[in-house]
Amino acid sequence: MSKPVRVRFAPSPTGPLHIGGVRTALYNYLFARKMGGKMLLRIEDTDQNRFVPGAEEYIIEALRWAGIEIDEGQGVDSGDGDAAFRPGPHAPYRQSERRDIYQKEAQRLVDEGKAYYAFDTAEELDAMRQRLEVANAPAAQYNAITRMQMRNSLTLRADEVKARIQAGEPYVIRLKTPRKEEVRVNDLIRGWVNVHSSAIDDKVLLKSDGLPTYHLANIVDDHLMEITHVIRGEEWLPSAPLHVLLYRYLGWEDTMPQFAHLPLLLKPEGNGKLSKRDADLGGFPIFPLQWTDPATGVVARGFREDGYLPEATINFLALLGWNPGTEQELFTMDELIASFDLAQVHKAGARFDIQKAQWFNHQYIRLRPDAELAPAVQQRAEAAGFDCPSEKAEKIVALLKGRVNFAHEIFTEADTIFNAPTTYDETIAAAKWNDDAVRAVTAFRDALGGFEGEFLADTIRQVLSDAMTQVGIKQGKIMQAIRLALTGSGAGPDLMLTMEIIGKDETVRRLQNALNTLKVPA
RNA sequence: GGCCGAUUCGUCUAGCGGUUAGGACAUCGCCCUUUCACGGCGGUAACACGGGUUCGAUUCCCGUAUCGGUCACCA
Numbered sequence: 001m002s003k004p005v006r007v008r009f010a011p012s013p014t015g016p017l018h019i020g021g022v023r024t025a026l027y028n029y030l031f032a033r034k035m036g037g038k039m040l041l042r043i044e045d046t047d048q049n050r051f052v053p054g055a056e057e058y059i060i061e062a063l064r065w066a067g068i069e070i071d072e073g074q075g076v077d078s079g080d081g082d083a084a085f086r087p088g089p090h091a092p093y094r095q096s097e098r099r100d101i102y103q104k105e106a107q108r109l110v111d112e113g114k115a116y117y118a119f120d121t122a123e124e125l126d127a128m129r130q131r132l133e134v135a136n137a138p139a140a141q142y143n144a145i146t147r148m149q150m151r152n153s154l155t156l157r158a159d160e161v162k163a164r165i166q167a168g169e170p171y172v173i174r175l176k177t178p179r180k181e182e183v184r185v186n187d188l189i190r191g192w193v194n195v196h197s198s199a200i201d202d203k204v205l206l207k208s209d210g211l212p213t214y215h216l217a218n219i220v221d222d223h224l225m226e227i228t229h230v231i232r233g234e235e236w237l238p239s240a241p242l243h244v245l246l247y248r249y250l251g252w253e254d255t256m257p258q259f260a261h262l263p264l265l266l267k268p269e270g271n272g273k274l275s276k277r278d279a280d281l282g283g284f285p286i287f288p289l290q291w292t293d294p295a296t297g298v299v300a301r302g303f304r305e306d307g308y309l310p311e312a313t314i315n316f317l318a319l320l321g322w323n324p325g326t327e328q329e330l331f332t333m334d335e336l337i338a339s340f341d342l343a344q345v346h347k348a349g350a351r352f353d354i355q356k357a358q359w360f361n362h363q364y365i366r367l368r369p370d371a372e373l374a375p376a377v378q379q380r381a382e383a384a385g386f387d388c389p390s391e392k393a394e395k396i397v398a399l400l401k402g403r404v405n406f407a408h409e410i411f412t413e414a415d416t417i418f419n420a421p422t423t424y425d426e427t428i429a430a431a432k433w434n435d436d437a438v439r440a441v442t443a444f445r446d447a448l449g450g451f452e453g454e455f456l457a458d459t460i461r462q463v464l465s466d467a468m469t470q471v472g473i474k475q476g477k478i479m480q481a482i483r484l485a486l487t488g489s490g491a492g493p494d495l496m497l498t499m500e501i502i503g504k505d506e507t508v509r510r511l512q513n514a515l516n517t518l519k520v521p522a
Numbered sequence: 523g524g525c526c527g528a529u530u531c532g533u534c535u536a537g538c539g540g541u542u543a544g545g546a547c548a549u550c551g552c553c554c555u556u557u558c559a560c561g562g563c564g565g566u567a568a569c570a571c572g573g574g575u576u577c578g579a580u581u582c583c584c585g586u587a588u589c590g591g592u593c594a595c596c597a
Contacts, residue, residue, distance in 0.1 A: 172595055199524075207595040263527095321534090323534085327546080329545085351534075353548085355548060356533075356546080356548085359548090428557090475556065480556075492559085494556095495556070
């Protein structure tokens with residue numbers, strides 16, 4: 001029996017969560033649920049300089065919107081406002097609140113000779129890198145060779161090191177990376193990846209401000225929080241060997257989690273990974289939720305605010321880099337969980353195609369019950385000053401939801417229902433408004449005037465059909481003219497239903513109005 | 523540049539030695555329809571290149587090319 005699966009999503013609160021981050025969270029979530037495990041949210045806020053207020057709340061809200069549930073850590077609350085509530089057995093889940101833990105482990109590495117103090121200033125480091133570059137060294141890094149030329153506890157006398165620290169001189173703790181060693185990482189998606197330790201430099205583990213870097217904090221927390229699988233973006237693959245080394249040096253290699261590095265999301269066109277700039281250029285969102293930059297006040301659009309349904313967004317993201325091997329395209333979250341498999345995650349990066357996202361949205365909009373879409377339409381209509389009871393809103397939804405990609409487009413498309421035409425499409429008028437059209441519209445108007453029953457699409461169709469038979473005009477020839485008279489346009493949703501919705505009186509009024517306004521071309 | 527990773531239609535992908543190389547988005551055409559859509563049906567369109575291995579390579583191996591990532595006291 002193996003350990004219960006525990007995964008974590010560990011973003012940095014440096015701004016709004018990128019849509020790629022949502023996908024990473026999603027894959028973690030799908031895997032956890034599939035395996036009957038737990039999903040943690042940990043906040044990696046060890047860089048005080050990049051901390052952005054509101055970012056953590058944003059991340060939590062975005063995950064909640066997407067339907068990605070957190071079992072433990074930040075974002076889990078007591079539900080009853082209990083101030084002493086701890087979101088899990090390994091609290092705190094904010095790294096800035098765990099500094100003592102990291103310092104202790106870093107110190108342990110120093111004591112065991114696996115790490116060392118370094119006093120070099122930024123200028124000295126620059127000088128070293130420049131020197132190496134000029135000397136054409138393969139890589140300008142702080143490593144097994146260059147460390148002996150720098151100011152650190154390996155080159156300075158022990159009493160001097162002690163004196164410097166006691167004098168309060170700033171220092172960092174660096175990993176003493178082995179000179180020659182093959183480090184192997186097993187990736188669940190890519191298989192074995194081998195890296196020579198000479199390619200790994202003496203990474204800073206503990207910064208001079210006393211906070212850990214990502215590498216240390218990540219390993220320490222993943223170990224303490226009993227993480228079994230690390231599922232993260234491909235940008236971490238190059239540092240995975242370093243992480244393996246750290247597990248080893250900390251004595252935790254036997255319980256080291258398994259790794260899975262996810263392919264990146266790429267620009268829709270051109271080179272590189274998907275960026276905010278691409279979103280601006282392409283006119284699509286790249287963040288799950290709208291985000292207002294607290295420093296500049298600049299607003300970035302969000303999938304939610306743009307009208308994407310969470311289930312459509314999730315469905316779209318899930319298929320960007322993963323595929324169950326079947327021809328199914330539409331998945332509920334439960335279906336995704338049931339079919340998800342890390343082994344089927346693609347290895348190469350995926351271009352971000354917003355058209356596909358729109359198609360998914362279209363699918364989910366048309367699947368939504370009319371009654372769920374109606375209130376929004378009703379609200380918008382009433383806000384715009386139109387009378388729109390819920391039965392009418394529902395009919396409008398039924399008429400239009402299959403034609404749109406976004407719910408808000410239903411209201412926009414319904415413009416011809418709420419507003420009688422003030423102008424008429426000239427091309428259609430020139431082509432279709434002729435003597436027959438006038439006779440037909442007149443006859444239809446009169447027939448409607450004498451009509452007494454319930455004003456429904458089917459009966460309207462019958463009235464029209466009868467009237468056309470009477471005047472001896474083929475219905476197909478004048479439909480465009482009637483549409484023109486009613487909506488001012490040559491295109492739109494089903495006409496009979498449109499008339500049913502606007503009602504008999506308004507229909508007659510519009511027909512009359514067209515008769516008064518439109519002239520038959522000479 | 524060093525290191526690591528990747529490479530099937532324009533895009534997302536299926537394929538895991540023998541297939542008419544399948545699906546979806548986009549695109550084009552037809553049908554349906556009173557119009558425009560939706561929908562249905564169909565078309566165009568891909569194994570980066572060169573060597574091996576093999577009776578046989580999209581599939582395995584090695585090169586080349588291209589793309590991506592990474593080389594901070596950022597994550």
